[in-house]
Every structure is written in C-alpha cells, then in structure tokens.
Amino acid sequence: MPDLLLELFSEEIPARMQAKAADDLRKLITDRLVAAGLVYEGAKAFATPRRLALTVHGVPAQQPDVKEERKGPKVGAPEQAIAGFLRAAGLTSIDQAKVQADKKGDFYVAVTEKKGRPAIEVIAEIVPDVIMNFPWPKSMTWGSPDFVKADDGSYIRNNDGSYVFAKPWLKWVRPLHSIIATFGPETEEPEIVRFEVGNVKSGDETRGHRFMAPGAIKVKRFDDYVAKLDAAKVVLDPARRADIILADAKNLAFAQGYELVEDEGLLAEVSGLVEWPVVLMGSFDAAFLAIPDEVIRATIRANQKCFVLRDPQTAKLVNKFILIANIEATDQGAAIVAGNERVIRARLSDAKFFYDTDLKTKLEERLPKFEHIVFHEKLGTQAERIARIVALAGQLAPIVGADVAKAERAAQLCKADLLTEVVGEFPELQGLMGRYYAEAQNEDESVAHALEDHYRPKGPDDLVPADPVSIAVALADKIDTLVGFWAIDEKPTGSKDPYALRRAALGVIRIVIENQLRLPLRVLFWRHFGAIARDEALAQTITLLHPLNEQILQISATDIELAMKLEVLASEKARQATRPLLVQAHSYLHQTLNLLSFFADRLKVQLREQGARHDLVDAVFSLEGQDDLLMIVRRVEALAKFLDTDDGKNLLAGVKRASNILRIEEKKDKRDYIGAPDAALYQLDEEKALAGAIGIAEQEASAAVAKEDFAAAMTAMARLRPKVDAFFDKVTVNVDDKAVRENRLKLLNEIREATRSVADFSKIEG
Numbered sequence: 098m099p100d101l102l103l104e105l106f107s108e109e110i111p112a113r114m115q116a117k118a119a120d121d122l123r124k125l126i127t128d129r130l131v132a133a134g135l136v137y138e139g140a141k142a143f144a145t146p147r148r149l150a151l152t153v154h155g156v157p158a159q160q161p162d163v164k165e166e167r168k169g170p171k172v173g174a175p176e177q178a179i180a181g182f183l184r185a186a187g188l189t190s191i192d193q194a195k196v197q198a199d200k201k202g203d204f205y206v207a208v209t210e211k212k213g214r215p216a217i218e219v220i221a222e223i224v225p226d227v228i229m230n231f232p233w234p235k236s237m238t239w240g241s242p243d244f245v246k247a248d249d250g251s252y253i254r255n256n257d258g259s260y261v262f263a264k265p266w267l268k269w270v271r272p273l274h275s276i277i278a279t280f281g282p283e284t285e286e287p288e289i290v291r292f293e294v295g296n297v298k299s300g301d302e303t304r305g306h307r308f309m310a311p312g313a314i315k316v317k318r319f320d321d322y323v324a325k326l327d328a329a330k331v332v333l334d335p336a337r338r339a340d341i342i343l344a345d346a347k348n349l350a351f352a353q354g355y356e357l358v359e360d361e362g363l364l365a366e367v368s369g370l371v372e373w374p375v376v377l378m379g380s381f382d383a384a385f386l387a388i389p390d391e392v393i394r395a396t397i398r399a400n401q402k403c404f405v406l407r408d409p410q411t412a413k414l415v416n417k418f419i420l421i422a423n424i425e426a427t428d429q430g431a432a433i434v435a436g437n438e439r440v441i442r443a444r445l446s447d448a449k450f451f452y453d454t455d456l457k458t459k460l461e462e463r464l465p466k467f468e469h470i471v472f473h474e475k476l477g478t479q480a481e482r483i484a485r486i487v488a489l490a491g492q493l494a495p496i497v498g499a500d501v502a503k504a505e506r507a508a509q510l511c512k513a514d515l516l517t518e519v520v521g522e523f524p525e526l527q528g529l530m531g532r533y534y535a536e537a538q539n540e541d542e543s544v545a546h547a548l549e550d551h552y553r554p555k556g557p558d559d560l561v562p563a564d565p566v567s568i569a570v571a572l573a574d575k576i577d578t579l580v581g582f583w584a585i586d587e588k589p590t591g592s593k594d595p596y597a598l599r600r601a602a603l604g605v606i607r608i609v610i611e612n613q614l615r616l617p618l619r620v621l622f623w624r625h626f627g628a629i630a631r632d633e634a635l636a637q638t639i640t641l642l643h644p645l646n647e648q649i650l651q652i653s654a655t656d657i658e659l660a661m662k663l664e665v666l667a668s669e670k671a672r673q674a675t676r677p678l679l680v681q682a683h684s685y686l687h688q689t690l691n692l693l694s695f696f697a698d699r700l701k702v703q704l705r706e707q708g709a710r711h712d713l714v715d716a717v718f719s720l721e722g723q724d725d726l727l728m729i730v731r732r733v734e735a736l737a738k739f740l741d742t743d744d745g746k747n748l749l750a751g752v753k754r755a756s757n758i759l760r761i762e763e764k765k766d767k768r769d770y771i772g773a774p775d776a777a778l779y780q781l782d783e784e785k786a787l788a789g790a791i792g793i794a795e796q797e798a799s800a801a802v803a804k805e806d807f808a809a810a811m812t813a814m815a816r817l818r819p820k821v822d823a824f825f826d827k828v829t830v831n832v833d834d835k836a837v838r839e840n841r842l843k844l845l846n847e848i849r850e851a852t853r854s855v856a857d858f859s860k861i862e863g
Contacts (some may be wrong), residue, residue: 098154098156098157099139099156099158099238099280099282100152100153100154100155100156100280100282100318100319101126101153101154101156101220102150102151102152102277102278102279102316102319103126103150103152103153103271103276103278104149104151104275104276104303104322105149105276106147106148106273106274106276106303107148107152107269107270107271107274108148108271108274109146109147110147110270110271110369112146112365112366112367112369112370113369114233114234114270114404115144116144116335116369118144118149118233118270119143119144119149119151119335120142121231121232122142122149122151122227122231123140123141123151125227125231126140126151126153126223126224126227127140127153129223129226129227130156130220130223134154134163134213135156135157135160135216136157137153137154137156138155138156139155140154142398143333143335143340143705144335144369145331145335145369145372145373146330146336146369146370146372146766147307147372148333150322150333154319156216157216158216159215159216160214160219161213162210162211162212162213163213164208164211165208165211165766166206166207166208167182167185167186167207167209168197168206169186169194169205169206169207170182170205170207171202172196172202172203172204172205174205182194182205186207187209191205193491194206194207194208195208196297202444204745212783215562217280217288218292220290221278221291221292222292222300224278224290224292225294228273229267229268229294231268233269233270233447235270236269237268237269256461258804267294267295267296267297273297274304275297275300275302275303275304277299277300277301277302277316279316279318281318283318283527287317287318288605289301293463295333299477301317302314302316302317302474303322304329304426305325305326305329305330305331306329306330306331306373306423308424309373309424310329310424312329314329314779328817330373330425331372332374335365335368335369338374340370342368342374343357343359343364343483343671345374345376346404346419349376350378350406350417350419350647351765353378353406354409355407355417356407356408357406358394358405358407358414360404365401367402370423371423372559373423374421375422375423375425375430375494376420376422377420377421377422377433378405378417378418378420378434378647379417379419379420379434379438380416380417380418380438380512381417381418381438381441381445382442382445385416385446385448385449386413386414386415387449388448388449389529389533390405390414391529392448392523392526393405393445393523394518395523396441396444396445396523397418399523400441400444401418401420401437401441402420403418403420403437403441404418405418405419406418406419406422412780418441419517420437433655441517448519449738449783450520450614451517451519451521451522452518455517455518455530456534456537460510460511460514460534463516464480464483464509464513466516466726467479467480467512467516468480473581473585474582474586476582476585477628477631479515481514482514482577483509483511485577485625485629486511486577487505487508487509487573488628489508489573489621489628490504490508490569490570490572491504492621493572493621494569495569496615496617497569497572498615499568500543500565503543503544503547503566504547504565504569504570506540506541506544506568507543507548507566507569507570508547508551510540510548511528511531511547511551511574513531513534514527514528514530514534528548528549529549531549532545532546532548532549543567544566546566546567547562547564547566547570547571550562550567550570550571551567551570551571551573553567554603554604554607555606557603557706561604561607561608561611561612563612568608568614571604572608572609572616575601575602575604575605575693576605576622576625577625578596579601579605579695580692581627581629582596582598582696583626583692584685588695598695602695602699603698603699603703606696606699606700606726607703609726610726610727610730613727614727615725615727616725616726616730617724618693618696618725618726619689622689622693623639623685623689626639626685626688626689627639627640629680631842632678634678635678638678638679638682639682648662674759692728694718696726697715700718700726700729701714704730709733709734709737710737710862711736712861712862713736713740713856713861714729714733715857715860715861716736716857716858716859716861717732717736717856717857719857720853720856728805731805731807732807732855732856734807735808735811735855736811736856738811739814739815740861745811745815747822748817748821749858749861751821751825751848752817752821752852753858754825755845755848756845756858758842759842759845759849762830762831762842770839770843770845770846771846773847774840774844774847775840778836779840783820783824783826783827784824784828784829784844786820786823786824787848788844788847790817790820791844791847791851793813794813794817794851795854797809797810797813798813802854807855811855814852814854814855817852819830821848828841
C-alpha cells in the first residue's frame with residue numbers, strides 16, 4: 098500500500114512548540130484521512146528547529162466506494178414532493194428509485210453509489226486545509242497575494258473596507274519556505290501530491306543543515322528522506338538528538354573527571370534548538386562558586402541553555418559547563434565556547450551581585466513590605482496571610498511534636514525570600530534561597546530548613562517534610578490556602594485548578610500519612626474559617642461551638658429559631674453571640690464538611706495509585722466524624738484484608754441483602770425501621786441467635802475501634818457471618834403479621850448499624 102511523506106520546511110520553530118506541533122500535525126492529517134475512508138496502518142511525526150515531518154504508511158490508493166440511501170416521500174405523494182426528492186437525490190425519473198415498506202406504508206428510496214476518489218486527490222485537499230488552519234499558539238502572517246480588480250480596473254473591497262485578495266495570506270509559526278508531499282508504494286516511484294498554500298507549492302525538495310549543507314535535496318519516500326537528511330547534517334528524530342546530546346555530554350564530562358548534572362527539561366529544550374548537535378565544554382571564573390550551586394545552575398540554564406558539571410567526589414559544582422552547538426566549526430568550537438563564556442561571565446556577575454545584595458538585609462526586615470502586597474483581593478495582603486500561617490503553625494506544633502516558638506518563627510519568615518533579588522530573577526528558587534539566607538543570619542537549623550521544605554511536596558515524586566518544624570509550617574501553609582479559597586468559593590472545577598488546590602490537598606495527605614500524624618482536620622478547618630474571615634468575634638464563637646459541631650449540623654442555617662437552639666446547646670459565653678455570628682459559624686461548619694469531602698476524593702486518588710479500592714475509602718469516610726486521615730487509611734487497609742477473606746465476602750453479601758430489603762420496604766412504607774427490636778416478638782431460633790450475635794459483635798467491634806485495633810474489629814464482625822446466613826436461610830422477613838414483619842425489619846437495621854462501627858458496607862461495591 099502507498100505511503101505518504103510530508104515535510105513543512107520553515108524558519109526556526111521555537112523549541113517549546115515543536116513536540117506539540119508534531120503531534121498536532123499527525124493527529125490532524127490522520128483524523129482527516131480516516132474520516133475520508135482512508136484507514137492507514139501507522140503514522141509518525143518528527144520535528145527539528147526548521148521542519149515538521151510526517152510519514153503515514155499503509156494508506157489505501159483509493160477511497161472505498163460508498164452506497165448511500167436517501168428516503169423520499171410516500172408512494173402516491175403529490176407531484177411537487179416527488180419532483181423535489183428527484184432533484185435532491187440526483188435522479189431523472191422516479192423509476193430509478195426503489196420502493197421500501199415500513200410501519201407507515203411504502204416509501205420511495207433513492208440508492209446512489211459514490212465511487213471512491215484516488216487517495217492522492219483527497220490528500221491534496223486535506224493537507225492545505227490543515228496547514229492554513231494549524232493550531233500554533235502564535236503564528237506569523239505574510240505573503241504577497243494579488244489584489245482582485247473589477248472590470249473598471251479598481252480594486253474590489255469587502256464590506257468592512259478591506260481589499261479582496263486572489264490568494265490568502267499565509268499563516269505559519271515562521272515563514273514557510275517549502276513543502277514536501279510525496280505519495281506512492283515502495284515498489285514504484287512516488288508521485289508529488291500537487292497543491293499550493295499561499296505562494297508555496299508542494300514538491301519533493303528540501304534543504305539540509307543551514308550552514309553545513311544548505312543545498313537543495315530531492316527525496317522520494319521516508320527512508321530516503323531520513324538518509325539524505327542525515328548526510329546533510331540533520332538528525333530528524335528529536336529523541337535521537339536528545340540521546341546524542343546526553344551520551345556525548347556524559348562522555349565529555351567523564352573524560353575531564355567531572356559528572357554531568359542531568360536536566361530532563363533542559364535536554365528536551367536544547368534538542369529542539371539544534372539539527373546537528375555538537376557538544377562542547379566551557380568554563381567560568383572559579384570565584385563564582387561562592388554563589389549557591391542552585392543559583393549558578395539556574396543562571397547558566399536560563400540564559401545560555403547550558404548544563405553544569407559537578408565533582409563526583411564532593412557533589413559540588415565545578416567551574417565548567419556543557420554547551421550544545423549546531424555546527425561542526427573549523428576551529429573545533431573555540432569561538433562558540435568563548436562567546437558563551439562571555440555571556441555566562443556577565444550573567445554570573447549579575448547573580449553574584451543579587452546574592453551579595455540580598456545578604457545585606459535580614460529576612461525579617463523585608464516583612465513590612467508584605468503589608469502593601471495583595472495576596473488575593475478577597476483574602477487580604479501577604480502580611481495578613483503570613484499572620485494566619487504563623488497562628489496556625491503555632492496550633493499545629495504541639496500536635497506534630499514541633500517546638501512552638503521555632504514553628505512560629507519559621508512561619509513568620511517562610512515567604513520573606515519572595516522579596517529578594519535572586520528569587521525575583523529565578524522564582525523557581527523560592528524557599529531554597531530562604532534557607533540559604535536564614536543560615537547566613539544564623540537562624541536555628543530547623544527554622545532554616547522549614548523555609549525550604551514548607552513548599553513540599555511539590556509533586557507526586559517529591560519528598561515530604563520530615564522535621565517537625567517543617568511539617569508544622571508546610572501544613573499551615575497548605576491548610577491556609579485550602580480554607581481560604583474554600584471560604585471565597587474559588588474551588589477547583591473540572592480540569593481547572595488555577596490555585597493548585599488539588600496539589601495542596603494531596604500534599605497535606607502525604608505529609609500526614611507518611612509522617613504517621615494524627616490530625617483533627619475538622620476542628621482545624623472550622624477554626625481557620627474564622628481566621629480567614631478576619632472577624633475575632635466569629636473566631637471566638639467557632640472556638641466555643643466546635644465541641645458541639647455534630648448537634649449544630651442538625652440545625653438548618655435558615656431556621657429562624659437557630660440562635661435559640663444554639664443557646665440551649667452552647668455555653669454561657671456562646672449565648673452572648675449574635676444571630677449573624679451563629680449563622681456564619683454554622684455556614685462555615687458546612688464548608689468544612691465540603692472541604693473534607695474534597696479531601697476524601699483526593700485520598701481516593703492517592704490510595705488508588707497505591708492499589709487500594711476507592712469504594713473502601715467511601716465506606717470509611719461515610720462514617721460520622723472521620724477526619725483523621727491516618728486512621729482512615731488504617732481502616733481501609735484492615736477492611737481490604739477482611740474483604741479478601743471468605744468471611745468478609747459473605748458478610749458483605751449478607752449486609753447488602755439486608756440493606757436492599759430495608760431500602761425497598763422503607764421506600765414502600767414511607768418510614769424508617771429504626772429502633773431496637775422487641776425480643777418478645779422473636780419466633781424463630783435464628784432470629785434470637787442473630788440478635789444475640791449482633792449485640793456481642795457490636796460491643797467487641799466498638800471496643801476494638803476505640804483501641805484503634807481495626808483488625809480485631811473486623812474479626813468481631815466476622816462472627817456475625819454464620820448467624821446472618823442462617824437468618825436469611827430460615828427466616829422470612831415480609832410475613833403477614835405486621836408486628837413480626839416490623840420487628841424483623843428492625844433486626845435487619847441492627848445488622849446495618851452494627852457494621853457501621855467499622856465501615857458503611859452499603860458504599861462497598863460487589
């Protein structure tokens with residue numbers, strides 16, 4: 098079957114756009130081929146700084162023939178309807194249509210056969226349209242199309258006053274110079290797919306390396322194209338260019354006794370900057386090594402796209418760097434190296450000046466500036482946010498085993514490096530530079546490290562903070578972010594999460610679980626809503642009410658008697674709160690539960706990635722008061738092990754059967770069957786045995802849960818299994834005697850309620 102070769106040759110394409118552009122080209126062309134009935138065998142796209150290329154192999158030589166049926170009017174319909182049908186179907190006589198019967202009678206149906214076109218004609222229509230509508234993030238418009246003239250010689254204009262062109266302006270990321278489009282089987286000479294885009298005509302000619310092989314190259318099919326480009330000093334495949342750069346850079350560093358500091362992002366970028374990678378080594382003044390390694394690396398990376406080297410013995414940077422040239426220079430790259438060294442020397446001089454300047458000002462002396470910097474218009478200034486983090490870190494410190502004074506000091510300084518010159522130049526160094534500056538001003542070691550670690554984990558592969566002070570500040574920072582944006586209703590929606598709240602929640606989860614922390618999230622969230630509101634009276638009201646949150650949840654926020662009901666529930670001090678404060682506190686409690694639900698979803702993601710079942714997380718989170726993430730994980734682990742046993746599977750089936758019967762009967766009777774069953778109404782031994790087993794199992798399971806021995810709680814529940822099986826085997830629930838029926842339904846509810854001491858079995862799948 099024929100193969101298609103397509104190349105779009107232009108001026109330099111920005112490296113950051115190349116990978117997506119290659120993928121877009123492949124998808125746009127192949128989707129259109131399939132839509133046209135040309136189902137191919139395989140396709141691959143490539144990008145270099147000057148070209149996008151696509152090979153599609155196994156394309157049919159011709160579209161398949163298509164048979165179309167068009168339903169017309171009923172037999173015996175008016176002449177006008179039949180005439181319209183004939184015109185639409187392209188028929189000259191009604192005799193050319195056939196008659197088909199359906200439920201409503203006999204209808205005329207026109208059957209037309211559309212012969213498939215040669216694939217080369219279809220491709221000649223598809224490719225120009227894809228080029229003209231290519232989704233570049235930014236593109237240039239150029240060309241010299243002719244103006245259209247009227248018969249009197251004047252130029253024709255559009256309604257908006259613009260001139261009408263005979264050809265459209267050409268749009269591409271950079272000026273497009275040539276297009277290769279060939280199509281044909283391997284055994285024959287391929288044909289050129291003829292079309293024109295702007296003033297660029299398709300052909301079979303390209304050019305090699307801009308400097309080392311600038312002449313024209315004629316190509317046929319893909320293998321021939323790749324070989325000729327290689328001979329013309331162009332490596333087409335970006336993955337191969339990256340491999341060459343990495344291998345040569347490592348070898349050159351090793352030969353000099355150094356080690357390459359690998360950088361995957363930089364490697365991808367530089368492989369998009371060259372068509373023929375040549376690895377060279379340069380150096381800079383050793384005096385610059387007084388700057389922190391990360392600043393040197395960021396400077397050299399950002400300004401010259403070069404790699405840094407380190408001493409394999411000490412892991413410290415050396416005054417050498419690796420650069421990637423795009424030419425085999427006659428002087429072995431001496432001039433290229435010298436030019437890069439000049440630029441790097443200047444940039445490192447700037448970096449050293451920034452660093453030395455920053456050291457002259459202590460971190461705490463920068464804090465007053467935060468009073469004039471808005472964090473978010475609805476959440477106040479950065480200074481107000483820092484004050485909240487300080488207060489929250491102080492509350493968290495005893496819980497996580499941190500020194501309160503150190504946690505508050507670290508929280509106070511944690512954002513100060515945002516105002517430094519180095520972080521202003523390289524924002525990715527925030528936190529890290531805070532640690533360097535804190536160490537330089539002799540802060541406590543745990544305080545200094547907390548300035549860097551409080552941003553962690555930055556992603557799924559990043560480490561979590563382990564020092565208690567770092568943990569306290571990291572949790573305070575993330576919880577303040579989450580509660581703050583929940584308070585102003587800026588929650589993630591769909592795929593949109595502009596404030597990275599999902600990452601913040603996952604960060605809290607990982608910190609808690611990996612450090613085995615017991616954290617009362619509900620209380621922390623609810624109290625912090627009061628701090629976010631910047632209302633001291635509200636914060637005090639929440640503090641007074643938080644022991645009663647379960648009772649408060651039962652009261653509607655719109656209940657006109659809310660204040661009175663809360664006065665009954667709350668302390669003397671809480672009775673002094675005004676109704677608006679009580680209503681706001683009630684509202685924030687519901688926001689807290691909403692935020693906890695968000696955490697449940699994030700925990701499901703986390704546990705699912707570790708192989709756990711999401712429905713088990715639902716089963717545990719559905720229990721009241723579940724905000725201790727560590728205990729939830731332990732419950733889920735114990736529940737998973739239990740459900741892997743025969744007892745667990747059978748008990749789950751029994752509980753689900755009981756729940757299903759209850760749901761049906763409660764819906765039918767429009768009532769709940771709650772409350773203790775009447776032992777006097779038990780008629781069968783199986784009823785009595787189940788009732789006794791439930792009482793024992795519930796007592797033992799509750800005692801085990803209180804001791805946080807979830808395996809023992811599951812064992813206690815397992816003892817119910819034979820009694821539940823016997824009950825369903827021997828007892829009929831829906832009997833004629835209403836009192837007995839009600840009693841047995843209440844007994845089923847007892848099964849459901851007993852198992853809720855370990856999990857809500859109704860949430861478990863299977």
